[in-house]
Amino acid sequence: MKEVDLVIRGARVVSVDQIIEASVAIAGEHIVAVGHDDTMPPAREEMRADGLFLLPGAIDSHVHFRDPGYPNKETWKTGSAAAAMGGVTTVFEMPNTNPATGTVEALRLKQKAAESSYCDFGIHGLLGDDTVERLEELLDAGVTSFKAFVGNTFGNLPAPTDGALLEGFEKLAPLGIRTVVHAENSSILQRRQQKMKAAGRIDAMAHLAARPAVAEIEAIGRVLTLAEWTGARVHIAHHSAADSLFLLREAKRRGVDVTAETCPQYLLLNTSHMLKLGGVMRLNPPIREARHNQPLWDALLDGTLDMIATDHAPHTPEEKTRESIWDCDCGFPGVETQMPLMLTEVNRERATLMDYVRWSAVNPARAWGLYGTKGVIAPGAHADIAIVDMQRAGTLSQNRLQSISKISPWNGRAVKGYPLHTLLRGRFVMREGKLVSDAVGWGRTVKGVQKMPTPKPRNTEHYSSAILQTPAGVPATAVPVGAVDWSAA
Template sequence: MVLKNARVFTFQGIITGGVAVDEGKVVKLSKEPESLRADEVLDAKGFLLLPGLIDAHVHMRDMQLSYKEDFYTASCAAAAGGITTVIDMPNTIPRTCSLKALREKMEEAKKKTLINIAFYAGFPSKLTEVKQMTKEGIVGFKLYPHDPFEEIDLANEEQAQIYFKAAAENNVPVSIHPDDLETIKKLQSKLKLQKLSDIEIFLGSHPAESERKAIAKYAELGAKTGCHIHFCHISSMESLAAIKKEQGRGVKITCESTPHHLLLTKEELEKLNTFAKVLPPLRSKNDNIALWAALLDGLINMIVSDHAPHSLQEKQKPFLEAPSGFPGLETLFPVMLTKVAHGDLRLEKLVEMTSSSPSKIFKVGNKGMLREGYDADMVLVDIKEKWKIDPEKFYSKSKFSPFKDWKVVGKVRNTFINGSCIMSDDEITAPKGIGSIIQIRH
């Protein structure tokens, strides 16, 4: 296949020309693609061609949570958002905490996906399965200290050290949702005795201090074991300072942030109620500013969606009972492209944060760049089109978003997996199962 009449993004500059694809790989970037022989020639109509996005933090749900989302609807949502590879989280039902559960999940995903999916796992009860799950190709292990689901007690430092050392020996990172359970419980008990609103109790029991404490604790485990620690959805200036300090003493740490933590504040939570409820919570404008600075100077390594779909019925429960999270696969790219259009973010930085950096850190293969020999996972974008976000049109089963009615600049026209077009002008154009399961060789 040859895609002609494109503006092709490379880190050395934009090439006006096109790209040739054979057997799923980019074989040629050319200023004169018409000279290349091909079975199929597509006209890019002058749109910008970028590497497909790699979203390293996605809850695809499925299995017993398929009423919230499944591998097919999530992959359709990803395709619509220009995302060609996702890393799926393990806090599903059943939990992905054993080799058996991991294999079952992979088999289910293989039948339904349109895109590339890699997987996290939770730590297994059998220590020997750490190596087996790594050989099966997981990206790494994920911990939720505020809501642990493993059969082992990782709050016990001796036990945690054994598992973190095993992860280090198998060359996989441990990703942490940084929150401190003891801090949360103490604050919740104290705040519930006061005359506060549910939102005030929620915000007060998940302060930046809880995030910072967790970062200090797990960075220390990283230092003791040599394990690569990845901190998820960083939300506060205190956390950024803690990460910088730990990196300064040589601990191997990477981290991510989300569009909602970069762009929204707790004022949106007060206005939108449960539909903006997320963990970590939305914080202050000053935190937004600190996160942007950290993103621009390289302390934050990637931007992720933290796509966390729920049913409308669940989100309409009383505030403290409603689950945290909202869909993000279809909003990540347009809201960040809008920052590019407004001159707040360089295009090169956006591509680095959403494609090349997650590819390198999580070793997802020849992805994340438009380069000869790399997988032809690509997205064609009209960077000038203005439109409004309408959650009713989402492919995700979750038809709500804190970005509802946002006016954005930049529209995904086509999404390609291995050179095959899976989405064109908001229409899914490929069958279930065309995507692939990424099994990483560590």
């Protein structure tokens, strides 16, 4: 048998369907064998993983690495290092950097910054009124997908008009490209925030009051209507409210190609934490009342929600601790803490390891056209693996985060279940709980390995591109209104 680079022996390999005792052989960037220890080929290196679990590397479809534009908050190097430490091997990065990723020139700046990445990555381009004519150009230049900020957030990018959103979906539906949507109604948010500011409300709970669940309900309903009409693929980011889950259930029942994520903060935190931590907890959508927590868990378990993401959104401690809630930047780091937080809940029997693999790896891989290459431990797949100790206990510390942002609502939280090692395409990027510094730059774009299913555009005869063409048999120039003798009618 041909010698391979690495054999991991004695582990328990987790898939969406089962957990089996098996060894894994890796040659170059790929897994070449999964099976009984006796069937493994000779290897240049062997690792014993007795008592440990091998999970497909997590895929986080929602991170903000702030690069270019905000190096005081994060860089690709520090953000991707945090991902590697958290068992995350692939991220999809958001376009609200400076400049926003809505031109090829801005994309080139981001691609250059990403050359220092420890993890593989996709790049969401910006879908807005000013970019809708450049979507194909951005795809050709390396964008993997798009993001529409229907609700306002950091960077204050203008929400696309409904006309631009519809036209964007019309362009992307025939291409099969999925669009992430920040689904909150911007008009509601802005009006309520302005009125509370005028009334002098600067308390932490004012942020939630400005962004009620109805803002999420309305925006999701609107987005799903446009997606269903056009046949476009959409992804609902950071789903936060129990009250809007019915829209996803009904849309999926009708066959709309919609996926949705929630985040650990919406599963595990609520307004009781907001009252204690104030601006540290400010993010969009907001942390909600405790009644929303369990329905989101239930929606993950029944498939209404597809995946876990983090909305990793770092800021400096000073930017998160200002007196007025309106002056506190929105978001906090999460890509490094997601896995231990979720594994802790697995240990508490709120879900199984197989559920977690579905949410963290399999479903994200399917949504973004990566499944088979990523999201699974199987021959032929990239050797993206998180080696996990489910018995290791500890306490999360914001001071130990790889992120520049050393402020987190998870600070001091007890967890049980940690990634000990992270492999990306066969190479250790985190080993024995420590970042492998010379793996910087090992990450690369997933653009070349995406294989989305066949698109299913609908109502194409009503697309903007179609109505600009004069139908056959109709004169190219209309008869002037004034040329008609209406008196003869």
